[in-house]
Amino acid sequence: MPPKSKAGGAKKARAPAKRKLAEEFPPGEVLTDNAKKTWKLGSPVGQGGFGLLYLANEDSSGSVGAGEPYVIKVEPSENGPLFSELKFYMRAAKPDLIGAWMKSRKMDYLGVPKYWGSGFHEKGGKRYRFMVMDRFGTDLQKKFEGNEKKFPRKLVLQLGLRLLDILEYIHDHEYVHADIKASNLLLSYTKPNQVYLVDYGLAYRYSPEGVPKEYKEDPKRCHDGTIEFTSIDAHKGVAPSRRGDLEIMGYCMIQWLCGRLPWEDKLQDPLYVRDSKLRCRDNIDEFLKSCFPSENIPEEMKKFMQEVKALGYTDKPDYAKLRGILQQGLKTIGATDDKKLDFDVSTNDAGPPSVKVRVTFSRTSKNVNGAKKTASPAKRPAKKEAQASSEPAVKKSRGRPKKNS
Numbered sequence: 001m002p003p004k005s006k007a008g009g010a011k012k013a014r015a016p017a018k019r020k021l022a023e024e025f026p027p028g029e030v031l032t033d034n035a036k037k038t039w040k041l042g043s044p045v046g047q048g049g050f051g052l053l054y055l056a057n058e059d060s061s062g063s064v065g066a067g068e069p070y071v072i073k074v075e076p077s078e079n080g081p082l083f084s085e086l087k088f089y090m091r092a093a094k095p096d097l098i099g100a101w102m103k104s105r106k107m108d109y110l111g112v113p114k115y116w117g118s119g120f121h122e123k124g125g126k127r128y129r130f131m132v133m134d135r136f137g138t139d140l141q142k143k144f145e146g147n148e149k150k151f152p153r154k155l156v157l158q159l160g161l162r163l164l165d166i167l168e169y170i171h172d173h174e175y176v177h178a179d180i181k182a183s184n185l186l187l188s189y190t191k192p193n194q195v196y197l198v199d200y201g202l203a204y205r206y207s208p209e210g211v212p213k214e215y216k217e218d219p220k221r222c223h224d225g226t227i228e229f230t231s232i233d234a235h236k237g238v239a240p241s242r243r244g245d246l247e248i249m250g251y252c253m254i255q256w257l258c259g260r261l262p263w264e265d266k267l268q269d270p271l272y273v274r275d276s277k278l279r280c281r282d283n284i285d286e287f288l289k290s291c292f293p294s295e296n297i298p299e300e301m302k303k304f305m306q307e308v309k310a311l312g313y314t315d316k317p318d319y320a321k322l323r324g325i326l327q328q329g330l331k332t333i334g335a336t337d338d339k340k341l342d343f344d345v346s347t348n349d350a351g352p353p354s355v356k357v358r359v360t361f362s363r364t365s366k367n368v369n370g371a372k373k374t375a376s377p378a379k380r381p382a383k384k385e386a387q388a389s390s391e392p393a394v395k396k397s398r399g400r401p402k403k404n405s
Contacts, residue, residue, distance in 0.1 A: 024052060025123065030060045031072065031130055033117035039072060039132055040064050051075030051082060056132065069189065070116065071135045077120060077127040086131055088203040089115035092173035101169055108339070111166045111196040136186035136196055143343055144182050144256065151256040152345050153298065154335045159185070159195065159256070160304075160326045161337060163249050166197045168319045171242050174210070178202040178240035180248045181226050182256070193341050204240040212314040213239055223270040228261055232281060233313070235274035243311035246322070250305050257298060258291040281309055300329030 029041045039056050042064025046053035056072040057064050075082045093115040102110050116132040140159075144151060151159075163180065170177060179202045188194035202225065206213055215238060222237040224230065229251045231244035238244075255261050263276035280287035284305050288297045303325045311317060330336060 023124070023126070025054070025074070027064060029121075029123075031119065031121045033119035033130075033132065035117060037117055039070070039117070041072060042066075042068060045071060051079070055135070069135050070132055072130050072132050074121070074128050074130045077129045079129075082129055082131060082201075085200045085203070086118055086129075087205070088170075088175055088200040089113075089131065089133070090118070091205075092170060092175055097173070098169075101172075107165065109191075109194050110169055111162055111194065112169055113196055113198055134196070135189045136198065137189045137192070138187055139183050140185040140187075140195070141181070141183035147343060147345060149259040150345055152342065153257060153333055154330065155342060156253050156256045157300065157326045157329045157335075158337055158339075158341060160249065160253050161323060162195055163197065164319055164323055164326070167242075167245050167249070170203075171245070171317075174205050174207045175200075175203050176206050176240045176242055176245050178204055178230075178234070178244065178248075179225055180245060180252055181229050182252065187341075193339055195341065202240070206239065206241055215313040223274070227267050227270060227273055228255075228264055232274065232277050235270065235277065238313070241313050242317055243308060243313065243315065246308045246311070246317055250301070250308055253304070254288075254291055254301055257301070260291075262287070262290045281305075284309065298329060299332065300325050 024044060025041055027042055031039045031041065033039065037058065038060040039058055040060045040062075042055035042057070044052050044054050051074050054072050054074065055064055055066070055068045056070045057068045058070065073082055073085075093112055095114045095116070098110055098112055098114060101107075113134050113136075116134075118129070118131040121128045121130055167177070177197060177200065179199060180197065184197060184199045186196050186198050188196065215233075218237040218239075220237065221234070221239070223235055224237075225234045225240075225248070229248045231240070231247045233239075233241060233244045233247075251261060262280070263273045266272045280290075284302060285297075287305075288302055292298070304322065307318070307322060307325065327337065
């Protein structure tokens with residue numbers, strides 16, 4: 001939690017609700033899902049603030065090996081994050097739904113994890129919720145940091161094309177993701193050229209039964225998401241939307257190209273981040289100049305952000321047009337979408353170098369949390385940190401399990 005301001009008479013922040021931790025089950029524990037299918041747990045491969053991630057197989061008669069294709073998330077049934085994810089997976093990620101979508105569009109794969117089952121398990125008088133899903137490899141944040149925070153331009157455009165496929169699918173199934181970032185993009189465990197968008201704990205059903213939610217600012221929801229990438233709507237407390245997903249995606253792509261977003265020097269101040277994004281939206285040219293001060297600005301990113309800016313809250317994005325913009329970017333650098341994810345910056349156009357910059361605006365926001373300036377990324381600000389002013393509360397990040405490997 002960021003340090004509380006000593007000035008301004010700020011009220012004491014309310015502590016987040018405590019979540020119980022899942023006890024570790026021994027290898028060989030058998031779980032039975034709601035369809036009466038049995039799953040056997042292996043070793044834990046990830047641990048978060050609310051639960052554990054285990055290797056698993058669907059043959060309860062055999063042992064669980066190191067190369068199993070499934071993992072199972074387990075958390076105490078009173079906790080909420082996995083329950084929220086389950087809503088999305090059960091409605092939109094069943095294998096037959098994903099398969100039908102891929103077949104209708106003649107796709108080789110779609111980067112949405114498949115839902116294989118879920119249920120409850122009782123042990124020692126305690127009740128646990130679990131969900132079975134695909135196993136994945138490393139996440140792109142590790143790749144990004146291992147590449148000195150730089151991705152090749154070709155790779156960024158290819159990741160953008162894969163994300164558009166994913167977002168079009170989940171948007172068509174009434175959901176938005178709301179937390180797109182490199183640490184939520186995982187490579188396939190067996191096919192390193194496939195990337196999947198995971199962690200649907202913040203997924204929001206923006207259009208239940210085909211009726212889009214209306215724009216409404218809610219002070220209790222301000223700044224929800226991951227602070228450096230979250231949308232302007234989210235900063236204002238508005239429920240996630242399709243345009244918000246694309247805005248977040250745009251920030252990610254720009255960071256992957258240049259290494260750093262202009263507001264990363266004060267991530268502990270959500271009002272500063274919000275105001276910075278507002279000014280950058282109002283002047284996209286200046287925003288991109290601040291990100292790429294010593295190189296030519298990637299024209300495709302300018303056009304992409306302009307398209308996102310033009311979207312209304314309930315508008316359906318033109319995914320084909322957005323794909324065309326990114327594909328034109330590939331042509332500009334003499335590349336094609338060969339479906340291969342090459343992380344080696346020496347093999348293709350890596351885009352502009354990483355440059356640490358800060359955008360100076362005519363009006364700056366007050367650091368309401370009293371935090372020192374830092375270049376270290378903060379996942380999310382503290383939940384409902386009361387402000388001395390009339391500004392809305394700040395939401396805290398939720399505990400998340402480490403990604404499976």
